[in-house]
Amino acid sequence: MAEQTPPGTRRKTHWSVRLIDRAARVVISVGGLLVIAAVLLVCVFLTIVVLPLFGGSRVGAPRILTVDGFRADPIAVRVDEYVSLAWAIDRDWSVLAFRPDTGEVLERTSPFGGVLPSAGSIDVERTDAIFGYADGSIRQAQFRFVSEILSGEQVPDPLRQLSRGERATLDGRVYESIGGGQVRGQRLDIQLDDPTPAASSAIRLIDEAHVSSGYVIAAFTADGALLTKSVTKRTNLMTGQVTTRLSGAETPIPLPEGAGQPQRLLLTGNGDCVFLIWPDGTTVRIDTRDINRPVIAETIDLAPDPGVEITSAAFLLGRSSLLIGDSTGRVGLWFRTKPDDAGTSDGVRLRLARSFDGDGSPIVALGPASRKRMVSFATASGVVEARFTTNGKRLASVQTPGTTFGSVGITPKGDAIVATSGDQVWIWPFESKHPESSFASIAGKVWYEGYNQPEHIWQSSSGTDDFEEKFGLVPLVFGTIKATVYCMIFGLPVAILAAIYTSEFMPRRARATVKPMIEMMASLPSVVLGFLAAIIFAPFVERVVPATLTAIVLIPIGLVFGSCLWQLLPRSLAIRHARQRPWAMGCTVAAAIGAASILGPVVERLLFAGDIKGWLDGGLGSAAPGWMVLLTPVCVGSGLLVKSRMIHAWARTGDRASSARRTAIVDLMLFVSIVGAGLAAAYAIGSLLAATGLDLRGSVVDTYVQRNALIVGFVMGFAVIPIIYTVAEDALNSVPEHLRAASLGAGATPWQTAWRVIVPTAMSGLFSATMIGFGRAVGETMIVLMAAGNTSILEWNVFNGFRTLSANIAVELPEAVQGSTHYRMLFLAALVLFIMTFVVNTVAEVIRQRFRRRAFQL
Template sequence: MVGRLTLLVGDDAGNVSAWFAARPDAVDDSSNSASSSSGSITDDPDSSSVADIPEGPEEVSEEQAEAAVSGATRFIRGHDLGNGPAAVAALAPSSRSRETAVAYADGSVRVLQVTTNDVLAEAKLPTENLRPSEIVLTMPPGEQETTLYAAAAGRLYRAALDFGYPEAGLKAYFRPLHYESYAEPRHVWQTSSATNAGEPKLGLMPLVFGTLKATFYSLLFGVPLALLAALYTSEFLSKPARSRVKPVIEVMASLPSVVLGFLAAIVFAPLVESWLPSVIAAALTVPLTLLVAARIWQSLPQSTRPRWGRWRLPLAAFAIVVGFAIAALLGGPIERLVFAGDVKLWLNGQIGSGFGAWLMLFVPLSAIVVATAAGHWLDPLILRAAGDWSLKRFGIVELLRFSISTLLAFSSAALASWLMTSVGLDPRGTYVGTYVQRNALVVGFVMGFAIIPIIYTLADDALNAVPESLRSASLGAGATQWQTALRVVVPTAMSGLFSAVMVGLGRAVGETMIVLMAAGNTPIMEFNIFNGFETLSAAIATEMPEAVRGSTHFRTLFLAALVLFGLTFLVN
């Protein structure tokens, strides 16, 4: 067929199949280094022959030695194109596409699409007493259509074929297909190739996956910050300070996404790569220092808090700076103790065990479990015993409880990680894996800042719309300011908070420039936070100017835009 990589085979049972060489680890067309001579065809579609390496003292050729080193190349049956009504008499593959014409002994003629295994056309030659050896098919290329010629019993038949875009369709876009040189069916988006393969790969699932991946990580970073910031400015910050803070956050929405994308690609991506262990540690030290600062604030005498009230926000910012400073100091020791001395080689699976990967997963989970358990069982006991305690004593006890809970969370996470590693489980290659400079971590961080102003503004308005009488009634009943915010204000404003998150989700789904400049534009389907991806919007922006007008690629990009619109419409 076109590309000279696929061999079509028809037998006397009417079966037509497509065979090509592939390695088990082949993932793209660049792995096309094998030819059909590396194996032999068998009748069993599930079996495949491997290049034979002579044993004993026999001389081994360079090709055989290379195959033995790089991985065995198999000649596999990639497509089973169905059974015909009679024995296959002739095959005529197109010289410019993945279609082929098949003639059968009873005079039936079919045109098949090899990649999607579809039957595009079917007819029967009006000739009786036909001999299979007399049938000749050919499909010479045409400019606008493919013409099929069939010669049989001294007659010549001509059919003009115009199937439009047979390589497109729901099957090609949203289901895994078995492409040339691939060991198994895959979702692949590849509109250009460095080889002579002529098989279009227009699967949209990698782009949809990349869009959802970028959205997930940006929301994972942006939503908690935006909602907590809105809750803080609405319920705890003084009105003069709030009147200054809120406009500053809202101005962030005016930053052009191309500027954020430039900063992500040129500044943040190299910075994160250089300080990767410290960045991983900062995900733990920054929240921890904020919580410690909050516990210290709670332990201050009640007479001291009003005087220091105006310094609450600067002190919180200082706690964040301290958290980053601690992460920078702990980066080196963490890399040596947890990541076997080199975090990139460790992520690639070349050194160390999966203990660090399990620890990154279990620390937040165990913290949630321990905090929930402490709030459900331990806090009521402390409250019952604290009837005659002073505020200072109560704050010290709370600080001690927090320290014990933190230690318990870390211990349980380390124990669970050790148990998972002991049984031989290694999560590297799933949610963590090979590190690429432009990755989902950088995109999530920068795109999170792009959606924070939108979510914050709507959430703050929703919280401030709660009647003041509800707050006064809760405070008058003896509830603290935090209890009032969490148990009265937030449930009342829940519909507005949900709407704010949904608007931010719609903004993240349609983002173009940040993912275009910082995501690496590699259409792969991996959950790894440390590698790149490609989104629907980025593919449209980069490939639309180069797509041939009216081609399948050109129309597929319009379909990608329709899918992107559908995702945004469903979200909103």
């Protein structure tokens, strides 16, 4: 490198210096760029994790198999979770086990023997099945896929050559090599109990539910009676024989006029309700919570449009919601809601929650998935669709013109649709990683199972498997905003006022010691604040709610009162003791708090019927006092505004000279009368509002909860005030000194200088301080986690808690499974938080830079 030194240079720089210089340039540039890239990586990585949530679904090409000896439209078809083995009950009640990947029939049995069932029902989610006979007897059955893992010596010789993923058939089993020298075998196991007499006449429709205490059976007989029985099984220890005992009732059901015979019977998963469905849509819902006394709860038309027939019906996962397919090609999701005016014996009503439209031709088959809230259906014109029922997301949609499907279903893992048509089995693999999430269900209201209307809900997990996950981010975003708003209502005025005081009215020396003290507040770990909020403040405030409310009103009024008293001091004294003014202010605040603690119980007795929590619950007293408390600061404030704007202006006009002492006395009296008038006005307006039926309870105030927005707002003030304070104070301080000097020199008082010159000049700095404080409040985690109660509710009630995005992440992310929808949703929550704060901070930063430039120009 040294050789390249241009000619004419007298002294050559030593090559090592040049080398090191180059190296330093490269290292620093690369390192610096890497660090900046790392910063960007945060945003990029979050986005990468979130993106799959909104990915579409992919449907593969269908695999069409011909199963030997299949007759048209089997009664039931099921596929195991590896899609390696399937069984079907054919129309002649023989049972086929076949391979869904090749169509090869493994075995064909006739477990029912000579006498064939007259009715049957096979559970989608479990292995249970129940059959009814013409002689009134019933038979329980189990159709199970049995897996076994063989390894080492156990593996039969013919299977040793299988490579990983390869399958082979042996002895009625399907084997698949799963690597590591192991093979997994799958076989079908059918257990059929002996028939048990149950009804006095032929069974026409039957269904069975597995409840915590055993099985419950519901059947409809040829006599028009509803059979509701619970099953008890006893095994004889000596003989090993199983005796089945049935107990329950056989109740005649008054059928609707002219409807003919019901076509379907469905029994809910916990056995509390039976649906009898007629082809024209008429449905009788029978309350079977007491199986010995079933009661008709309601009669409802599931297909109210004339001429529409119901073509298929099934339960969604959880066996509570009904999926109804009709002849217009629509699949409706119905579930039981609990309106206040239900008027039914069990207090619930069946409602249509949402419907999925096909292509207009009748639905011919309907198949819910066994582990996810998905449903597949086929229409007469050969359209096959799979939908996620919570948000209606279309997971797969294929067209096979000219094919009419007899049955359709979804594999247990939710990765393929299986449909039969004649002797053919069609299998469409599809992939939809996160069916639970869609823009609409994240940001909009969704009607979840069991709720009375569509709502915004976040509820990500629960104890049961058939739980419907509710991923609505709105309540969390709302909680974040609620926390921020209540925190800013308290923190912003305090911080800005404190900044103005320190910057404008404080001696420089005192400021140098006081400012770091308030700044130290910023370095208090938020976990400490959260702990104090939850363990100290929350229980304390709960005991002194009225005093707290009184103090909030009393402190500013007390300060103004204090200022009037200070004016009364002789001028020489006031000037000499100007430095002691903060102490006087401190005493005033302390006195206001003391007065509040004495007045609190009085206020409670006078305004809130002696029990503020009862009042908040809405049970006691009138609405007027609430309005009064809210309106008092407004009325007094506007009174003071009128005083300073109009009365002072009036005093300034003409030659109304008066001594300082007299002015001070007049001022004090004015102030006292303004407070009195303000209180009276607040009470009058409050009564008026209350008389018109408006009540604060139910909106910004309501039932008191110990960990609430008031506490969080106050404690989060500790986190936000120092930040706003520092930035605001810097902004005020960086207003050029000559402006201040000019204003003071022109005869303005310090207050006039501060208010008319300094604050307007520093306005954008103050705004940016506000935004930075806002950003901090939005992302605060530990305080809200510990002191906000963490229930995700959508109400502004200041006395109730909330759940913020950040607290939600902290609570749920450690338990979320990596890569699951829940995990990605939490990343989405983090991304939302990131974007919210980033936008706010960028706005603040841009404004601050502009402000800095302007301040330089002045």
